[in-house]
């Protein structure tokens with residue numbers, strides 16, 4: 001079962017704001033793309049982004065830095081897949097790297113009619129995976145309470 005996906009990008013001048021750093025929306029777009037690919041490969045179904053939570057942009061990403069986006073499936077519901085995403089940047093000239101952003105994504109698998117469809121059940125393989133899945137379930141429960149679902 002495929003559980004992780006890493007996307008490597010370098011960004012372009014048109015992705016840059018006047019202060020010389022990459023627009024937050026561009027970084028969030030890369031996070032969404034990596035989360036979608038991880039969920040897609042896990043479920044082997046079409047997926048859509050249902051939501052994203054606690055996206056933190058922790059430091060500016062500068063033009064010329066290499067951006068590594070790591071997406072990791074951490075839990076599933078009936079039709080949804082929880083994906084944790086971390087963005088790391090590396091200055092290729094110095095080798096310095098830092099975590100630049102992180103967030104939690106929920107992707108939903110769809111059948112050919114576009115209806116949410118079941119995904120393979122999540123089987124944690126380690127204590128860390130159990131902990132991450134439990135955290136995802138707590139976020140899900142909080143969302144449910146907020147939306148009255």
Ligand SMILES: CC(C)(COP(=O)(O)OP(=O)(O)OC[C@H]1O[C@@H](n2cnc3c(N)ncnc32)[C@H](O)[C@@H]1OP(=O)(O)O)[C@@H](O)C(=O)NCCC(=O)NCCS
Nearest residue numbers: 047048049050051052076077078079080081106108116143
């Ligand atoms: C996501 C979507 C398919 C859910 O449809 P729905 O009719 O609410 O379906 P359901 O109520 O059966 O929920 C399906 C799953 O989505 C989850 N879900 C629905 N809305 C959610 C939200 N805002 N955040 C997180 N999860 C959500 C539910 O918890 C459920 O998960 P589960 O089966 O694992 O328990 C629908 O809202 C949609 O198509 N949204 C647009 C998605 C999109 O276009 N994204 C951008 C392009 S990728």
